[in-house]
Amino acid sequence: MKILDPTDERVPVRRSLAARPEGIMGIVGLLDINKARGDVMLKHVQQRLNELLPNVEVKHYRKLTPARPASDELRQKMLQECDFVVEGLAD
Amino acid sequence: MTSLPAFSLCDLEGGQHSFPNGKTSLLCFVREECETCHLSLPVIEAVHRAYGGAVHVWAIGQEDNQKLRDRHQATVPILDDTALKISFSYQVQIVPTIVLADASGTEILRWEAFHRGDWKDVIARLSQLTGLPEPTINWDQLPALRPGCGSKSVEPGTFERLAAEAEGSPLRARQIEIAERDDPYEFMFDQGLTDGLPVIPPTPERVIRMLSGTRRDAQEVVGTCAPNYAPVTIEKIAINAVMAGCKPEYLPVVIAATEALCTHEFNAHALVSTYGPSPVIVVNGPIRNRIGMNMGINVLGHGNRANATIGRAIKLILRNLGGLRPGEIERAALGSPAKYGACYPEFEERSPWEPMHVERGFDRNDSVVTIFSLEGSPHQIADQTSRTARSLGGSLGLGMECGWHPKTHGVGDVLLVISPEHADTLSRDHWTKDDVRNRIQEVTSRPLRELLPTEDYGGLGAMPEQVALARVRTPEQLNRLIPKFKSPKNIHIIVAGGPAGKWSSVINGYGDSDVSVPVSRKIEEIMQ
Numbered sequence: 001m002k003i004l005d006p007t008d009e010r011v012p013v014r015r016s017l018a019a020r021p022e023g024i025m026g027i028v029g030l031l032d033i034n035k036a037r038g039d040v041m042l043k044h045v046q047q048r049l050n051e052l053l054p055n056v057e058v059k060h061y062r063k064l065t066p067a068r069p070a071s072d073e074l075r076q077k078m079l080q081e082c083d084f085v086v087e088g089l090a091d
Numbered sequence: 092m093t094s095l096p097a098f099s100l101c102d103l104e105g106g107q108h109s110f111p112n113g114k115t116s117l118l119c120f121v122r123e124e125c126e127t128c129h130l131s132l133p134v135i136e137a138v139h140r141a142y143g144g145a146v147h148v149w150a151i152g153q154e155d156n157q158k159l160r161d162r163h164q165a166t167v168p169i170l171d172d173t174a175l176k177i178s179f180s181y182q183v184q185i186v187p188t189i190v191l192a193d194a195s196g197t198e199i200l201r202w203e204a205f206h207r208g209d210w211k212d213v214i215a216r217l218s219q220l221t222g223l224p225e226p227t228i229n230w231d232q233l234p235a236l237r238p239g240c241g242s243k244s245v246e247p248g249t250f251e252r253l254a255a256e257a258e259g260s261p262l263r264a265r266q267i268e269i270a271e272r273d274d275p276y277e278f279m280f281d282q283g284l285t286d287g288l289p290v291i292p293p294t295p296e297r298v299i300r301m302l303s304g305t306r307r308d309a310q311e312v313v314g315t316c317a318p319n320y321a322p323v324t325i326e327k328i329a330i331n332a333v334m335a336g337c338k339p340e341y342l343p344v345v346i347a348a349t350e351a352l353c354t355h356e357f358n359a360h361a362l363v364s365t366y367g368p369s370p371v372i373v374v375n376g377p378i379r380n381r382i383g384m385n386m387g388i389n390v391l392g393h394g395n396r397a398n399a400t401i402g403r404a405i406k407l408i409l410r411n412l413g414g415l416r417p418g419e420i421e422r423a424a425l426g427s428p429a430k431y432g433a434c435y436p437e438f439e440e441r442s443p444w445e446p447m448h449v450e451r452g453f454d455r456n457d458s459v460v461t462i463f464s465l466e467g468s469p470h471q472i473a474d475q476t477s478r479t480a481r482s483l484g485g486s487l488g489l490g491m492e493c494g495w496h497p498k499t500h501g502v503g504d505v506l507l508v509i510s511p512e513h514a515d516t517l518s519r520d521h522w523t524k525d526d527v528r529n530r531i532q533e534v535t536s537r538p539l540r541e542l543l544p545t546e547d548y549g550g551l552g553a554m555p556e557q558v559a560l561a562r563v564r565t566p567e568q569l570n571r572l573i574p575k576f577k578s579p580k581n582i583h584i585i586v587a588g589g590p591a592g593k594w595s596s597v598i599n600g601y602g603d604s605d606v607s608v609p610v611s612r613k614i615e616e617i618m619q
Binding site for chain 1 (some may be wrong): 219253264266267268269275279284293294299319321327330334359360364407410411414601605606607
């Protein structure tokens, strides 16, 4: 029996991980996806970063809603401004 | 004048005959099972004997050609079209079909069944063309007309197979061969293509049959389906509709719902949420009756093929094209039975009000789907004691307040399914849908201070807008009344259900009205 493929037939793109630097330096972006208490969690992340890596600068970013992907504009902004990004994802 | 498809077929001895080949040809499509073909064969034989030197006279047999020849002791070449591809490409519907073609392969004339007059005309024409005498045929023993039989190439299943295999087939999807010893149902489970229930294997024949439900090009892209944003063609919709168990006449509903699903406003991406929302589809307009949807007893339950399979098709499209698979990108903590599919028609004939699609700007005679992103499972509100609209409206409001969390107010879209008996109670007091909406907002309005989380209860504050609201605690703000729903417009009302029973149902919403907006699309029907 032959059947027709119900999927999109696209071969999944295997993304390779970005090269791991030896240390954390430069600017770390914290992305709040706008879920309840995500800001609380990221505040703690910032505190720990400040304690452990006092030379690292932290910048904050926020999505308008957790339920839609980040806008191209926001993604580009983070790409240009940050060396690292931490995202407060989901619940 | 039609240029006929070229072909090359073998006769019973294996001799090859090609068309066109520079001679006038008389092509006679026949099948052994057809008595009218048997009636015609002696005439075909006589014509072959009379003109065979100058004109190609061929019987093109669809089955049991040896038997056909033996019965008539025929010398006319009987070409083997048991594969039926030439019959299909010549669009033969009835046998016998007689086609006269000139030397270049252009059709001069064609008829179906047995027509004495047509045979006499074509014989006269061949005599004139060749200068040869007409054969002797005892016309008095032949009827003026005898109906033919259906061509084997148009039998159910066969036609669709031939269409799928023919040059110019609308199908482009990758074909997957399932080994003979594999169970196709198990194979599809193993490939992760199902929702946990068995699906109908989408064979090319079944997909071709499904595509007969629309006039749209099979390769038309109707949108991209989140969360993977895969392009969705009519063909892919049809494949998933077959798997869900749809009939071809449901396909226009599935297509329109998919178009709505793929809009930015609906934001199917949000269906990945831990909250576990599902697409819920409401169908309005004449198509509900044409495809036999159930809008009465057990409307939100099981038992009707159209209701069940249209909703399921949308979920399979989300899974197979959008990539929405639980445990992968779909993160519902609990989910709901509506994750198998949820599609309900409005019982417009039993409603005292304008149907939902008319409220949303469509004509009453339009058939329309509206897709919502909702919690999915209906929550029933019982009220067997109210005798006035005011009282019943109050009950509906109280019943709806517990959606999301009783103290979470200002939430977004919700679908309220009012039963016929409840609709009667409301309409007896001449209440409109807006009266019902306003009453729900009235009875659920509470001061902000009552909605704030306490040590004993959680409450307002799950969504960004409410977090902001709950932070401002001035006395004025704390006394501000906040209704359950952000706006009365967020309360979507349909009438549906069985004739008896003082219950209505609410299907709670996603919560945040900005995340997903209900979207309506007109259904493009093929009118028979």
